[in-house]
Structures are given as C-alpha cells and as structure tokens.
Amino acid sequence: MDALMQFVYSGLTVGAVYALVALGFTIIYNASDVVNFAQGEFVMLGGMITVFAFDAGLPLPLAALMAIVATAAIGVALNKFAIEPARGAPVVSLIIITIGASILIRGTAQVIFDKQLHRLPAFSGDDPIHLLGATILPQSLWVIGGAFAIFIGLWLFFTRTLLGKAVLATANNRLAAQLVGINTGFVMTLSFALSAAIGALAGVLVTPVTLVSYDVGVGLALKGFAAAMLGGMGNPKGALVGGLLLGLFEALTAGYISSQYKEAVAFVVILAVLFVMPQGLFGQKTTERV
Amino acid sequence: MKLAQTALATLMVLGTVTAAQADIKLGASLSASGPAAFLGDPEAKTLYMLIEDLNANGGINGEKIELVLYDDGGDPNKARTFATRLVEDDEVVAIIGGSTTGTTMSILSVAEDEGIPFISLAGAIQIIDPVRDYVFKTPHTDRMACEKIFTDMQKNGITKIGMISGTGGFGASMEAQCVDVSGKYGVEILAQETYSRQDADMTPQLTKIKSTEGVQAVLNPGFGQGPAIVTRNYAQLGIDLPLYQSHGVASDSFIELAGKDAAEGVRLPGTALLIADILAADDPQKEAVVAYKSAYEEEYGEAVSTFGGYAHDAFRLMTDAMARAGSSDSSAIRDALEATSSLVGTTGTYTFSPDDHLGLDLSAFRMLEIRDGKWTSID
Numbered sequence: 235m236d237a238l239m240q241f242v243y244s245g246l247t248v249g250a251v252y253a254l255v256a257l258g259f260t261i262i263y264n265a266s267d268v269v270n271f272a273q274g275e276f277v278m279l280g281g282m283i284t285v286f287a288f289d290a291g292l293p294l295p296l297a298a299l300m301a302i303v304a305t306a307a308i309g310v311a312l313n314k315f316a317i318e319p320a321r322g323a324p325v326v327s328l329i330i331i332t333i334g335a336s337i338l339i340r341g342t343a344q345v346i347f348d349k350q351l352h353r354l355p356a357f358s359g360d361d362p363i364h365l366l367g368a369t370i371l372p373q374s375l376w377v378i379g380g381a382f383a384i385f386i387g388l389w390l391f392f393t394r395t396l397l398g399k400a401v402l403a404t405a406n407n408r409l410a411a412q413l414v415g416i417n418t419g420f421v422m423t424l425s426f427a428l429s430a431a432i433g434a435l436a437g438v439l440v441t442p443v444t445l446v447s448y449d450v451g452v453g454l455a456l457k458g459f460a461a462a463m464l465g466g467m468g469n470p471k472g473a474l475v476g477g478l479l480l481g482l483f484e485a486l487t488a489g490y491i492s493s494q495y496k497e498a499v500a501f502v503v504i505l506a507v508l509f510v511m512p513q514g515l516f517g518q519k520t521t522e523r524v
Numbered sequence: 525m526k527l528a529q530t531a532l533a534t535l536m537v538l539g540t541v542t543a544a545q546a547d548i549k550l551g552a553s554l555s556a557s558g559p560a561a562f563l564g565d566p567e568a569k570t571l572y573m574l575i576e577d578l579n580a581n582g583g584i585n586g587e588k589i590e591l592v593l594y595d596d597g598g599d600p601n602k603a604r605t606f607a608t609r610l611v612e613d614d615e616v617v618a619i620i621g622g623s624t625t626g627t628t629m630s631i632l633s634v635a636e637d638e639g640i641p642f643i644s645l646a647g648a649i650q651i652i653d654p655v656r657d658y659v660f661k662t663p664h665t666d667r668m669a670c671e672k673i674f675t676d677m678q679k680n681g682i683t684k685i686g687m688i689s690g691t692g693g694f695g696a697s698m699e700a701q702c703v704d705v706s707g708k709y710g711v712e713i714l715a716q717e718t719y720s721r722q723d724a725d726m727t728p729q730l731t732k733i734k735s736t737e738g739v740q741a742v743l744n745p746g747f748g749q750g751p752a753i754v755t756r757n758y759a760q761l762g763i764d765l766p767l768y769q770s771h772g773v774a775s776d777s778f779i780e781l782a783g784k785d786a787a788e789g790v791r792l793p794g795t796a797l798l799i800a801d802i803l804a805a806d807d808p809q810k811e812a813v814v815a816y817k818s819a820y821e822e823e824y825g826e827a828v829s830t831f832g833g834y835a836h837d838a839f840r841l842m843t844d845a846m847a848r849a850g851s852s853d854s855s856a857i858r859d860a861l862e863a864t865s866s867l868v869g870t871t872g873t874y875t876f877s878p879d880d881h882l883g884l885d886l887s888a889f890r891m892l893e894i895r896d897g898k899w900t901s902i903d
C-alpha cells in the first residue's frame with residue numbers, strides 16, 4: 235500500500251509536468267490548428283531565464299515574472315515573423331516551421347546562456363511531506379497545483395469569455411470569424427503570447443524538480459504532445475487528464491513491471507486509446523462534409 | 525567574457541581557429557555543442573587555453589603549435605568526416621578528441637588506417653582493449669570505477685546491492701561492466717533498475733530497490749540530470765543505506781543540483797582535480813592539479829570539471845611526446861607516446877607501455893564522500 239501511494243505521487247508529479255506542457259499546446263492548436271513544437275522551448279526559456287535572473291540577484295518572483303514576459307514576447311515574435319508570413323500554407327508546413335523555430339531557439343539559448351544543467355531552489359523547501367504512508371516533495375504540490383490552476387483558467391477563458399470564444403471561432407473558420415468582426419490577427423498574437431507565457435510558467439514551476447538546461451525542450455514537447463493526443467488535442471480538460479494519466483502509467487509500470495518498459499507501456503496505452511477513439515479521450519467528434 | 529565565448533563559438537562553427545604561421549599542426553574533434561556539450565565544451569576551452577600558453581612560452585623545441593579544432597556535435601558520422609579532413613586536408617601530425625565513446629570509435633579507425641597518433645577523451649574500455657598501435661586514452665575506464673567502488677564496499681562489509689542506472693551510453697556501459705566485475709569482489713546485485721535521460725522522478729524505481737530484501741547499498745551509474753534527481757529522491761524516501769555515484773557526476777555542480785542536504789554522505793570515485801584544495805602538500809598530483817585548476821578558473825570564470833582535465837592530460841601527453849620525439853613525424857610521436865613514463869596529469873600518473881595504452885591504475889581514482897556540501901577523501 236505504501237509503495238502504491240509512492241508510485242501514485244510520483245506519477246502525479248511527472249504527470250503534472252506533462253499536463254502543463256500539454257495545456258500550452260491547446261491554446262495555439264485552438265487558435266490555428268497548428269501543433270506548436272516549440273512549446274517545449276517555451277518551458278526551457280521560462281526555466282533558464284528565471285535561473286539566470288535569479289543568479290544575477292533578482293528575487294525569485296520578479297525573476298519568474300521577467301521570464302514569463304520575455305518568453306511571451308518571443309512567442310509573439312514567432313507568430314509575427316514565422317507563422318503569419320506563411321498564412322495560407324498547409325498546416326503541415328506550419329508545424330514544420332514550429333519545429334524549425336524550436337531548433338533556432340535551442341541553438342540561440344545554448345550560445346546566450348550555457349550548456350550546463352541548472353536548478354532553482356524549491357519554493358517551499360525540500361522537506362518531504364509524509365502523506366498516507368508515502369512521501370511527496372512540496373514542489374510537487376506546486377507543480378500539480380499549477381497544472382490545475384492553469385486548467386481552470388483556460389477552461390473559464392474558452393467557455394466564459396467572449397475573447398476565448400473568439401479564439402475557438404477563429405480556429406473553426408477564420409473567414410467566418412472575420413466576417414462577424416473578430417480581429418483574427420489579434421487572436422493569433424494573443425494565443426501565441428498566452429501559450430508562451432503558460433509554457434514559461436510551467437518552466438518556473440518544474441525547474442526545481444526536473445532541472446533545466448538548453449536542451450530539455452525536445453523531451454518535454456514529445457511527452458506533452460503525447461499527453462495532449464491522449465486527452466484530445468485542443469481540450470484543456472483532455473490536456474490535464476492526458477498528462478496525469480501518462481505520468482501514472484509510467485510510474486506504475488516502473489513500480490510494478492520494470493523501469494525498462496516504462497515508456498514503451500505508456501506509448502502502447504496511448505496507441506491503444508487512439509485506435510479505439512482517434513480523437514482522444516475528450517476530443518470532439520468531427521465530421522467532414524464532402 | 526560572454527562576448528569572447530560567443531566569438532569563440534562562432535569561430536568553432538566556422539570550423540577552425542587558426543594561429544598564424546604555425547609549424548606543427550595538432551588536430552582535435554570534440555563535441556563542443558550538442559548533447560555531449562558538457563563534456564566537449566570544457567575540453568575545447570582547455571585546449572585553447574593550453575595551446576595559447578604553450579606558444580606564448582616558445583612552443584615545442586622552438587616550434588609553434590597550431591590547433592585545428594572541429595566541433596562534431598557528438599555525431600559519430602561528423603567525427604569521422606572531421607578526422608578524415610584533419611588528416612587529408614589539414615595534414616595534422618596527431619589528433620586529440622572524441623569526447624564520447626561513439627565519436628572516438630569513428631576517429632579511431634581513421635587514425636589507425638592513416639597511422640596518426642590519437643588520444644581519446646572517452647571512457648569505454650573497448651577503446652584501448654584490445655590495444656591498437658596508434659590509439660591512447662586519458663580517462664579511467666568505467667570498469668575501473670566499478671572496481672574502485674566495489675573495493676570500498678568490500679572494506680565496509682557490503683555484499684548485497686541494488687543498482688539504478690541511466691539508459692544512456694555511459695550508464696548502460698558502466699552497468700554492464702559493474703555486473704561483469706561484481707563477482708570478483710563478492711558483490712551480489714539484487715535489483716537492477718533504470719531511468720532515461722530526462723526523467724523527472726525516480727521514486728518508483730527507488731521504492732522497488734528499497735523494498736528488496738537484503739540490499740545494503742545502492743549504486744547509480746549515469747551522468748547528467750538523472751543522478752542529481754536520484755540523489756534528491758533518495759533523500760525524499762529517507763532510504764538509510766549508503767548511496768554510491770559514478771565518476772560521471774564528479775563536479776561541484778552535482779552537489780548544487782542535488783542540494784547540499786540530499787547529497788550528504790554520497791560516495792563516488794573521483795579524480796584529484798575535484799579535491800585540489802584539500803590534497804596533501806606532498807601529493808604527487810598536487811602541483812599539476814592546482815596549476816590547471818587556477819589557470820582554467822581565471823581564464824573562463826567557471827569551475828573546472830573532470831572532463832576538461834582529460835583534455836589537459838591528453839594535451840600534456842601529446843606535447844611531451846612531441847618534444848621527446850624531436851620531430852613532427854607521426855610514427856616517431858607514436859613511439860615517444862608509448863614510451864611515456866610517470867607523466868603526472870590531473871587524472872592520474874600515466875605510464876604507457878606496448879600493452880597498456882591507458883597507463884593508469886586504480887590509485888588514480890580517489891574515493892570521495894560529500895560532507896557538509898564539500899568533497900572529502902575517504903581512502
């Protein structure tokens with residue numbers, strides 16, 4: 235029983251990291267149908283900028299805020315200089331552009347910052363909390379809490395605000411959205427800024443747990459993408475549930491079967507889900523009219 | 525400083541940093557960028573620093589040395605291309621490099637075919653076993669690290685252990701070597717777990733090891749972020765057994781990443797470089813280690829790492845052999861290299877022979893323990 239609880243805590247911690255990345259994916263996907271593979275780089279930037287600002291003597295909250303604002307600006311720049319000029323290109327081309335952008339950001343980061351691993355101090359200390367016979371680090375609670383907070387924020391944004399609905403409308407039919415007076419250019423800019431900011435916030439939250447270096451983005455983007463696919467691309471609820479489930483699969487496989495098969499089992503489960511429900515757990519069924 | 529580094533990196537991307545009118549050309553292919561950058565970056569910086577220093581002091585027998593350095597980004601295919609280019613276009617007389625075992629194996633075959641002396645900076649035992657005519661290396665092998673660790677376990681009466689290893693090249697190789705050599709030291713491995721490069725949490729694996737009956741200590745081969753997270757999770761779970769790490773984490777940044785409290789009591793085999801400050805004044809390596817450490821830290825404003833030390837030793841071995849060979853003929857340099865005797869480096873004291881191209885014994889490893897966030901020697 236103690237072991238089970240330990241596996242669950244581990245799964246939730248790791249799963250919340252995946253969920254945070256997956257939540258970042260949802261916004262840009264909702265606005266443009268594009269899966270932004272530079273999302274992992276936003277997380278990396280959030281962590282790296284905070285680390286360097288913090289080391290330079292800034293208080294942690296200010297360093298984090300700076301990182302979030304700077305990363306959001308980079309997100310906007312990505313949209314302005316790479317995505318917007320290619321408007322009208324097929325979605326696949328846009329996705330390839332985001333992959334290119336992620337390589338560019340990673341390369342630049344390794345020159346501007348350095349190639350070493352860095353960490354931030356945990357927000358509320360390193361003393362493990364004993365809960366139901368197992369232990370969890372306070373920082374894990376920050377990560378899990380952060381994932382839930384962003385989920386609720388996004389869910390409210392998309393369902394309760396006019397702007398959020400404008401984002402969904404833009405994704406659904408850009409021309410129709412324009413015709414009813416939605417400024418689709420602004421919606422795109424906003425989506426990239428928001429998505430980058432969420433990525434950066436995720437970076438700040440997870441750096442004390444996972445450490446950060448210029449190349450952590452790729453792995454995070456892959457796992458976050460898998461989580462988003464599992465939950466249903468574009469749905470905040472799906473991102474959250476998909477991330478947590480992926481984390482739990484991995485932890486339980488490592489605990490009960492073998493750590494050798496940890497990732498394999500997680501991906502087999504995802505494939506199985508996608509075979510049965512191709513739109514993911516919470517994705518909407520869509521029909522294309524021919 | 526930042527600007528200088530950026531300029532350096534730009535030059536490295538372009539391919540070469542050349543000194544004017546050099547007489548002897550020394551080649552290098554390192555992984556200064558890419559996934560093994562934390563190995564290649566300090567190695568490249570070390571070579572730049574040493575070559576400048578050497579030329580400022582008159583070079584070798586009055587002749588200046590030119591360094592032709594390529595960044596292979598950790599890609600064995602690129603390493604092979606660069607090795608060929610070094611030999612055919614740049615006409616170097618010797619090569620240093622191969623930050624990883626993969627890139628080393630690529631360069632190695634070129635060096636053997638062309639008869640160019642080559643000193644590798646990578647760990648695997650396959651590089652020098654079997655012995656190849658033109659291939660030497662400076663770092664200890666992972667097998668030696670296992671032996672050093674098992675010797676310490678034996679001393680502490682530990683016979684049953686659990687292992688948690690990284691799945692990367694280094695972790696997997698060292699895991700296999702440890703399993704292979706464990707019988708010789710009467711150590712029984714009761715649990716074998718793994719983690720991949722960017723895992724964020726290792727508590728499930730450690731919980732399994734913790735609940736394995738009879739485990740007396742845990743050994744973690746691996747490098748990068750994994751071992752730091754293992755160490756933190758180890759403290760989180762309150763596992764009350766000795767934790768052994770590999771020489772892959774032998775740098776001050778490990779203590780910083782794992783956290784001072786979590787790292788308390790961690791044991792690992794490291795080099796004298798790591799404990800330069802606390803080496804006894806009469807230690808044979810004291811002078812070499814302190815000289816390199818202070819020069820590097822002054823030049824680059826960052827802490828030395830064991831890996832930069834491997835490049836330092838390779839450079840010293842190579843230039844020493846060139847000086848003794850008295851000519852820039854590759855086979856004369858090779859012969860001089862093989863005759864190297866008692867050359868004191870940062871990693872250990874090297875004595876090569878026709879059937880030993882590593883030239884180090886277990887005494888080159890120091891058993892270290894982290895106490896109060898600092899390294900102490902427990903030999």
